Amino acid sequence: DLAGFTPPTAEQYLGFAREVIARFHQPGGRLRFVLSPSGPQRCTHDLLVGAHELAREIGTLFHIHVLESKSQVVAGEMEGRSLVRLMDDLGILSDHSALAHSIWINDEDIALMADRGASAIHNPISNQKLGSGIMPWRKLHAAGVNVALGADGTSTNDTPRMFDVLRSAAILHNLSTPDYSQWPSVHEVLHAATMGGARAAQLHREIGSIEVGKRADLVVLDTNSLNFTPLNDLRHQLIHCENGTSVRMVLVDGEVVVEDGRLTRVNEDDILGELRAAMPAFRDQPFQRAARRVVAALTGTIVLQIAAGSYVNAGETRQDREMRGC
Amino acid sequence: DLAGFTPPTAEQYLGFAREVIARFHQPGGRLRFVLSPSGPQRCTHDLLVGAHELAREIGTLFHIHVLESKSQVVAGEMEGRSLVRLMDDLGILSDHSALAHSIWINDEDIALMADRGASAIHNPISNQKLGSGIMPWRKLHAAGVNVALGADGTSTNDTPRMFDVLRSAAILHNLSTPDYSQWPSVHEVLHAATMGGARAAQLHREIGSIEVGKRADLVVLDTNSLNFTPLNDLRHQLIHCENGTSVRMVLVDGEVVVEDGRLTRVNEDDILGELRAAMPAFRDQPFQRAARRVVAALTGTIVLQIAAGSYVNAGETRQDREMRGC
Numbered sequence: 001d002l003a004g005f006t007p008p009t010a011e012q013y014l015g016f017a018r019e020v021i022a023r024f025h026q027p028g029g030r031l032r033f034v035l036s037p038s039g040p041q042r043c044t045h046d047l048l049v050g051a052h053e054l055a056r057e058i059g060t061l062f063h064i065h066v067l068e069s070k071s072q073v074v075a076g077e078m079e080g081r082s083l084v085r086l087m088d089d090l091g092i093l094s095d096h097s098a099l100a101h102s103i104w105i106n107d108e109d110i111a112l113m114a115d116r117g118a119s120a121i122h123n124p125i126s127n128q129k130l131g132s133g134i135m136p137w138r139k140l141h142a143a144g145v146n147v148a149l150g151a152d153g154t155s156t157n158d159t160p161r162m163f164d165v166l167r168s169a170a171i172l173h174n175l176s177t178p179d180y181s182q183w184p185s186v187h188e189v190l191h192a193a194t195m196g197g198a199r200a201a202q203l204h205r206e207i208g209s210i211e212v213g214k215r216a217d218l219v220v221l222d223t224n225s226l227n228f229t230p231l232n233d234l235r236h237q238l239i240h241c242e243n244g245t246s247v248r249m250v251l252v253d254g255e256v257v258v259e260d261g262r263l264t265r266v267n268e269d270d271i272l273g274e275l276r277a278a279m280p281a282f283r284d285q286p287f288q289r290a291a292r293r294v295v296a297a298l299t300g301t302i303v304l305q306i307a308a309g310s311y312v313n314a315g316e317t318r319q320d321r322e323m324r325g326c
Numbered sequence: 327d328l329a330g331f332t333p334p335t336a337e338q339y340l341g342f343a344r345e346v347i348a349r350f351h352q353p354g355g356r357l358r359f360v361l362s363p364s365g366p367q368r369c370t371h372d373l374l375v376g377a378h379e380l381a382r383e384i385g386t387l388f389h390i391h392v393l394e395s396k397s398q399v400v401a402g403e404m405e406g407r408s409l410v411r412l413m414d415d416l417g418i419l420s421d422h423s424a425l426a427h428s429i430w431i432n433d434e435d436i437a438l439m440a441d442r443g444a445s446a447i448h449n450p451i452s453n454q455k456l457g458s459g460i461m462p463w464r465k466l467h468a469a470g471v472n473v474a475l476g477a478d479g480t481s482t483n484d485t486p487r488m489f490d491v492l493r494s495a496a497i498l499h500n501l502s503t504p505d506y507s508q509w510p511s512v513h514e515v516l517h518a519a520t521m522g523g524a525r526a527a528q529l530h531r532e533i534g535s536i537e538v539g540k541r542a543d544l545v546v547l548d549t550n551s552l553n554f555t556p557l558n559d560l561r562h563q564l565i566h567c568e569n570g571t572s573v574r575m576v577l578v579d580g581e582v583v584v585e586d587g588r589l590t591r592v593n594e595d596d597i598l599g600e601l602r603a604a605m606p607a608f609r610d611q612p613f614q615r616a617a618r619r620v621v622a623a624l625t626g627t628i629v630l631q632i633a634a635g636s637y638v639n640a641g642e643t644r645q646d647r648e649m650r651g652c
Contacts (some may be wrong), residue, residue, distance in 0.1 A: 032511055081525045128497035128498055128500055128501060129497045129500075129566070130500070131500035131509065133501065158562075158566035164569070171454035172454055172523065174455065174456070175454060175459065175460065178633030179474070180625070180630075224598065229602055230602050230604070230608075231602070232605070237484075241485050243485075243490070243569050243570070244571075245570075272550065272555045274550065275555050275556045276556050276557070279556035279557065282556075283558075304504060304505070307504030308504055
């Protein structure tokens with residue numbers, strides 16, 4: 001039962017965003033506001049255009065879920081154009097735009113993204129968990145689109161551990177073709193996890209690589225750990241073996257925030273205790289129960305029907321499909 | 327250059343195996359001998375039959391890599407029958423047989439495996455790393471074949487961490503169909519990781535479940551850890567969140583072998599040190615360099631050509647293929 005809830009207008013939402021920015025946004029600091037309407041199909045054009053404008057104005061990111069699912073292909077059909085083309089027509093496909101997922105994009109979408117400097121954010125674990133599909137990694141790279149890695153949040157990736165995401169990105173695409181020269185290289189995966197992410201987040205001038213003048217945002221790993229012993233290839237072992245247990249120190253802008261497995265600025269045990277204490281009330285909220293019913297009804301009928309429909313994503317060939325088995 | 331190497335005869339190999347069994351095999355103990363010819367296409371029929379007989383004789387496992395790759399489909403064509411059918415014709419497809427991978431099997435193979443009580447071992451991370459394909463999980467379950475989980479060794483899975491394998495098995499198959507009722511359930515994955523594995527290893531009467539009369543082979547996890555906080559669903563979080571960092575204790579037959587993150591019976595630091603020290607000489611062996619050249623030549627030509635050929639595995643439909651994107 002979602003009755004009684006009236007969605008805010010574009011004007012109301014953007015007014016709220018400006019207020020929060022004025023109070024909390026720290027240009028060049030650690031706390032920054034990001035504009036992230038969930039998907040083009042869920043927002044008015046006014047809101048999309050206003051949010052993109054605001055993102056550019058404060059030099060931050062316009063983040064949006066695009067063509068994660070076949071439902072978004074259908075939403076595009078209802079708009080009479082692909083959602084990527086719609087974004088471009090609205091003037092919101094720019095180098096500030098980061099398109100999460102980018103699975104059911106077509107060749108024209110990819111060319112548009114490359115031309116406008118938009119980023120694609122790859123969430124391989126979430127995409128498997130939800131059965132969304134596989135992002136056309138090689139096509140995006142070949143077109144020169146900036147690719148970043150993401151978790152898509154703990155509701156679908158279950159954890160925010162980026163080492164798991166790196167490994168998944170490095171192996172999932174190998175099922176797409178037997179031609180291993182087309183598989184993601186460790187260099188590409190590592191770049192997506194560092195500079196690709198920094199670029200997508202509009203932070204590439206400050207972080208993403210170790211360079212004079214950039215902030216010391218560093219993860220220090222112990223190569224004497226099990227994951228790097230014996231040491232054969234540093235990058236391969238970082239991506240295929242490491243799971244976070246070799247991390248000895250984390251620095252943000254030169255400040256140590258993790259040391260010897262402990263957070264230095266907050267008491268982790270206290271926070272976990274707070275979460276445990278809050279859980280029963282959270283689970284029992286009437287809204288949670290209602291939301292579960294709505295989601296079950298939607299996925300059991302409409303979404304399942306759309307998913308069963310035939311939509312082919314970029315570059316799909318007979319051999320690609322067959323190689324991936326079943 | 328592999329000249330000068332003469333493979334042992336079946337008689338020589340089985341004689342060697344009997345000798346090692348007499349010296350080291352402990353029936354009911356911790357150290358047991360397993361018969362594991364690498365693949366039917368690499369062994370004489372005599373060796374296969376003899377090894378299977380020996381496995382049954384000492385009550386242990388007959389482990390073999392079957393239809394992991396399309397090359398094994400071609401090997402079957404050269405034998406005039408599927409490699410699973412060949413195994414059955416030789417009398418080596420039994421409840422002692424564990425078929426690693428089982429990817430390019432057909433419906434008849436699955437029916438045979440179910441009828442003879444053979445196990446399928448699923449190695450989802452290795453299969454992605456090598457671009458091998460996806461095991462038909464649902465078909466095998468529906469036919470009643472015992473399914474176990476494996477790493478396939480650290481040469482292709484890179485680590486022996488089974489928690490990673492559980493998670494990969496739980497999400498990879500979701501790309502095969504939008505019908506989520508067909509996706510692996512957490513119950514199935516957990517069963518494959520415990521009783522399924524025990525059954526495949528011929529240890530199901532001793533371990534695999536917590537029961538009176540079974541050995542206390544236990545992994546004790548701390549549910550106050552990050553991976554289980556807040557606690558929502560124990561099995562889901564075990565499979566989708568846990569990565570080994572919640573492990574507080576491991577017991578084998580009642581004896582504590584891991585406590586507070588440290589092995590109790592060996593000095594891990596010493597062993598890692600030994601591995602580091604041994605690595606340079608290992609890398610520089612002429613055989614290693616020769617093997618790398620042979621592998622590169624094979625994968626670059628013959629294997630790639632076979633992989634590009636069209637073989638469809640069990641249950642493949644248009645929709646399955648399309649759903650998996652590219």
